[in-house]
Amino acid sequence: MTDSLIDALQAKHLRDLKPYESARRLFSGGQDWLNANESPFVGEYNLDSRKLNRYPDCQPKAVIQAYAAYAGVTPEQVLVSRGADEGIELLIRAFCDAGQDSILICPPTYGMYAISAETFNVKVNKAPLNADFSLNLDAMAEFVGKVKVVFICSPNNPTGTQVAPEQIEQALALFAGSALVAVDEAYIEFAQGQGWAGQLANYPNLVVLRTLSKAFGLAGIRCGFTLASPAIIQVLLKAIAPYPLAEPVAQIAAQALSPQGLAWMQEKVEVLNVLRQRLQDQLQPLGDFVRVGDCQANFILLRSQYKQGLMDDLVAQGILIRDQSKQLGLENCLRISIGTEEQNQRLVAAMQRFFEEKAI
Structure with a gap:
């Protein structure tokens, strides 16, 4: 096919759409990956291959029950999907x-949020x-009756604010x-407070998005959760793929949500919170840095x-770190x-050298 034919066949609403610039799209290599909000830690998991010749369950019972608990x-009130990103898409679709x-x-x-919506016109x-x-609630109020889904990220990426x-x-x-x-709670394990999952019964229009990508150190398996009323979950099940979670993913997710897996996650969160404060303290005096957000x-x-x-x-x-300067404000x-700790110290040393050369 010629390029002109492909252009003519392409859906009109996609012609000017710029794809999401993920960390892996921006850079194909690096020694220290500090640009994708991944965990630097990974756990150990076992894989049972005896079920790999069968299609997986749409909603694996062991994973659903473990995450609900x-x-x-x-x-x-739980739906599991290929990352919270699929949960975002499902809500829009x-x-x-x-x-x-x-x-x-x-x-x-x-x-x-925007890319997914634009992809579906x-x-x-x-x-x-x-x-x-x-939140600017006055500005939000202007859209009452004009939108179907409102996305609120808390803690917010990239400002780190709740x-x-x-x-x-x-x-x-x-x-x-x-x-x-x-309410997107991808980073809730690192934050103060318990989040909004416990409020589902009080707010019929509340949806909570969660993931195993951050605190659980499982970005590579693509496993996320949508928490909502049973009525909302049933609607989402109409739109989800028949086999959204691969069998190996389901097995790893169930292990991550076991008592041992949860203890490992909580230990690593505590470590990362300490490292975050230490890195912040070390970077704050360098150059002309000003901390933004929380x-x-x-x-x-x-x-x-x-x-x-x-x-x-x-x-x-x-x-590799992430440039956020295209974002509003x-x-x-x-x-x-x-x-x-080793990655953070290499970053600090590199930044210190940079600013020393600038004589700042």
Whole structure:
């Protein structure tokens, strides 16, 4: 096929769509991966190959029950998917009509909400966060009755801030009769507080997104969870693929959610929280760094007028961090995932050398 034919056949709403720039799309190699909010730690898992000749369960019972127990909800309130990203897509596909409906996002925030909506020809409306990264509820109120799903990331990526409980309560009340409010808690294990899973019974329009990619150190298996009322879960099951979770993924997820797996995760979260504070303390005096947002996740966000030069210097040394300066209100901002002590110290040393050469 010629390029002109491919262009003519391509769906109109995809022609100007720029794909999400994931860490692996931006860089294909590096020594220290500190740009994707992955855990630097990985557990040990066993694989039983006796079931690999059979199609897997759509919703593996062992995984559903284990995560329900962990989150403090019932199994009927849990859906497991290929990462929380698929949960985002399912909410849009199942509740928004292409070419007609809209979602609401609150930038700066996780980019996949908008990309997923645009992929399905669903309009994206924006109510930017306030200067302190709290919700702008007045701006959000303008979209009542105009959107089907509202996405709130808490702790927020990339600002590391949590949304105050009273603000989420107000958002749920605002959209009580017109839209789902999806609270993305990918980083909840690193934050203060228990999250919103325990409030599902009190708010019929509440949806909570979770993942094993961050605190559990399992980004490579792509396993996420959508927590919601049984009625919402049943709608999502209409849109999900018949075999969303591969059998090896289900086995690993069940082990990660066992008592031993949960103890391992909690231990690593404590370690990462200590390393995060230590790295923040070491970087704060360097150069012209200004911390942006908060530290309620496994990363920190810093602003520097030397952003581009610093990025280029680090990439040349195989140290990869994330440029967030294209995000609304985050000019010259860099996001740094927390690595091992050794990785963090290589980063600090490289940054110190950079600023010494700049004589700052």
